[in-house]
Amino acid sequence: MLQAVPTSSIISFIKRTALLGLAWLVMTGGAAGALVYGLVAVLAAAALSLVLLPPGPRPAVLIRLAALAPDFLVRSILGGVDVAWRALHPHLPVRPGWINLPTRMTDGPARALFGAETSLLPGTLSAGCDGDGLKIHCLDLDARTRARLEAEEARLARAFSQHDGPEP
Structure with missing residues (x-):
């Protein structure tokens, strides 16, 4: 029937x-x-x-994700410029290495998107999951790289309603 x-x-x-x-x-x-x-x-x-993706109440998440798109586009372009600058610089200013970045996001679409987006940030490439975090290869290991990654995680966590603290 x-x-x-x-x-x-x-x-x-x-x-x-x-x-x-x-x-x-x-x-x-x-x-x-x-x-x-x-x-x-x-x-x-x-x-x-x-x-x-069955129909359901998702408009808030979609609106928050759409709001991230302009910043995502700018960071994608800056990432390409940064890598090109490093590749063409006579002294090749890189200090490559790995970061194990713990993440508060639950496994699923939010974490997968964070891993994919990480590869578009300047000089970083997500290489997979490692327990409760991501394994990320960086062209330059400095405190700013980790801070940028943590800030991006916080933005996506808010978009997926997985944040711990108050909205900024």
Whole structure:
């Protein structure tokens, strides 16, 4: 016997289909030859997204994450400039090493995003998890590197409502 699909799932499917369809049109430039493939891909992706991320109350997290995007973009660009400067500098100013950074974030999307974003900070690359923290390779081991990483963790923890202290 078939079960009734909740209205929230139908609305979420329509929204996701529209968003993914728009992304497909932008990526393909609206090419007529890509529309059939796009229709199949968009419907499959929207259906799969309902399984992987069921509809639920997430707007606050999404809004807080979207608010981090401009700063993330700036840090990504600065990271590229910093690495290029170090690579082209005649004296190659690097003091590479590893930092084991304990994290307060629970295992899951927040910690995974922190690990991925760490690789875009100037001169750092997340190399995996180590117990309750991350193992991070740094081009320059100094106190500022650890402080930047801890500040970034705090920003993401607040976005995912995993912070310990008061909001700044």
